Amino acid sequence: MTLVMVLGAALMLVGFWGLITRQNMIKMVLSLAIAETGLQLIMIAVGYINGGTAPILDSAVDKLSAVQQVVDPVPQALVLTAIVIGVAVNALMLAFIIRLYQKKHSLNISDYKDMKW
Amino acid sequence: MKQSTFSLARLLVLVSLAVVLALFYAIWTHSTDPGNLSIIFLTALLVAAVFSDARKMPAFTLRKILYSLAYILFLIKEIIKSNFDVARRVIQPVMPINPGIVPVKTKLKSPIGRMILANSITLTPGTLTVDVRDDHFYIHWIDVTDRDEQGATQAIVSGFEKYLEVIFG
Amino acid sequence: MVRKSIALALMTGLAFILASILGDWSPMERLSGVAYDYVAHGASDLGAMNLVTAIVVTYRGLDTLGEVTVLFLAASGVAVLLRRADGEQQEKTQSKRAASEIVTTGASLLSPFIVMFGAYIFLNGHLSPGGGFQGGAVIASAVLLLFLAHPDYKLRHDVLNIIESFSGFTYVLVGLLGLFLAGGFLDNRFLPLGAYGTILSAGSIPLIYTLIGLKVGTELAGILENMKGRAL
Amino acid sequence: MENILTALLSLIILIAALAAIYLRNMISAILAAGLVSLFASILYLLMAAPDVAMTEAAIGAGLSTVIFLLAFRKTRDEEVENG
């Protein structure tokens, strides 16, 4: 368990804590974004190899001995798209919030109890 | 992104903007491969075509280029001076500041010239451009020595304007 | 109070789960399994220097297609949600403060460079870090700069829609070409691999990344404009 | 050096994340979230993931801040109108 993994786990906890305890809906989306960052940090930390370098084979990395030098590129490829998707999904959630606000003029999640189930 | 009529001047602007953009690429990647450069130049032409409608080609003369070089040197000197000034103020236990907002007057008309003037003022000793209205700049001055408009103009602007009037005149 | 203690209990549980998952994890010493294969053969097989690009575009190309679809759905979702229905009251048009002259000039000076830099990022995606997603985000940032400098700026929706549909369609088409002419869906080797290290290498990877970049850029710009609100 | 850098940045990121959740002023919270993204990008670079760092930079520098700001403005304007 590396330091960055601890940080990622702590960020996830902080994000979910905010998601549960905050009443303001925009704050909840913000908390979710922070939890997302924590998860992405954990994924990158899983792919890290001590002393490894970036998986880009330019003049600094020898093509033949690259296997010994570079870090795992697969988690990086997954996280890369996840960040862009994350921002688009956040925008979608915020669009829902704007729409809800136009109905009831409140950002407090407790005012939407009638929408349960 | 309106289509304006085709003219030689517009083509010149387009090509020169594209050359500048492609030059940045060449410096950034140290690329000398002709295939790379031609592709990047085509892309740069495409980008320039989107952005080139409102631009005018500045006329280059030897005098302007010399003044630009002199201006850059002057600016570097001022920036270094300003940083030692800031350092002196920040380190002391009781900060010797005497701030205020004063107006100054500028003669420049060209938008880019005015932007460079405002940015230069922001980067030089103890001054920060807060607002721009017509020919008045409002400057936050960390050590107000002259509340009068003429005096402030003399102290803050005239050093730069001397060069910028020639370059963007 | 009850609510808070329930939340605290949930957090403790989650912390326990995370600790048990990550606790006995020790850092890898060397690449293993599929990653070893990608690193060992990626550069020589596909001609891409950036192995992340090779994975995103080719080895896991179907994932990327799915992710582009999710992005498209999110963007259309924002557009549908924020479109004004006919009967609804008009949003109060209030005058927005104009941007400072310095910001306006700076925006028009810098936006060509930002767009060019975005184009550089996706054209060089197989040589240096970056690619379609990053380049698209940078191009959307240029649009954002225009919005910040000119509050009443209107994008040409027809042009945006054409670019977006065209790039999405061509992306799938290029994938199908790979299926028929080379090994599989989104295989990049139906175009010549070219000289290692130049833009026109790695088969169809630069083409695919350009299309992804245009698509992501137009979609993010569309999201921005819909969030901003059209009626001004 | 890298360890010190990582430890210090982790500490600041945690504080900023807590600030993003607990600050009463929404704009400050959005800015704190931007700080989290900024330092996360340095951590990605330290872990040899320049592609991810670049994505985080391109998204976090402008786009995500602005999307939150726009949403917040849209849920404020009418509040003023309706009293």
Added chain:
Amino acid sequence: MADLIIYIAAGVALLGVVLASARMVKGPSVADRTVALDTLTVITISLMAMIALFAERVIYLDVALVYGILSFLGVIAVARYLEGGL
């Protein structure tokens, strides 16, 4: 020797990061926090260039360039929001 001096420089820049972050957390008004964020992004660009030097990879500079070009967008966005122009 030269490497050591650059390590020290990175340490000094990190002290700056700590101070600006403290202002970011403390800052009484939104404008103070935005100033702190602006300072932090600029320091970050230098830190990223130093990390590129430690790792001996020129490609890491691309990330620094993204911040160099885009970092002012966030600050201008907040400023335009505050003055009611967004």
Added chain:
Amino acid sequence: MEWYRLAGSILSLLGAMFLFLGALGVWRMPDVYNRMQTGTKSTTLGSILTLFGLGVYHPQWMGQMLILMLFIAVTNPISSHALARAAHHIGVPLTKKSVVDELVEEEPPQESMAEMEEV
């Protein structure tokens, strides 16, 4: 050791000290505008010196460093100016030590809305 490496690293150290001074100013100065002054000037010169020093240390990277320096020098004052204008518009007060504010006489500041936006 080559002499240029030493020179480059010393330039970088100098730049880092200016970055630190800028942050110190952001921490110590009494109001927003003075913080902006140090925050802009010192960090601009600091990052320019640091990047230039790294370029001297590693001469192949000089081109990239020059482009980075150019962008920082253009964008940093613009953002600072935009922020100062916004802060003055919403009426963030100047410090008590201020001697004169000519801008306020032309345009009375709006009530400080951003500060009230609590949730």
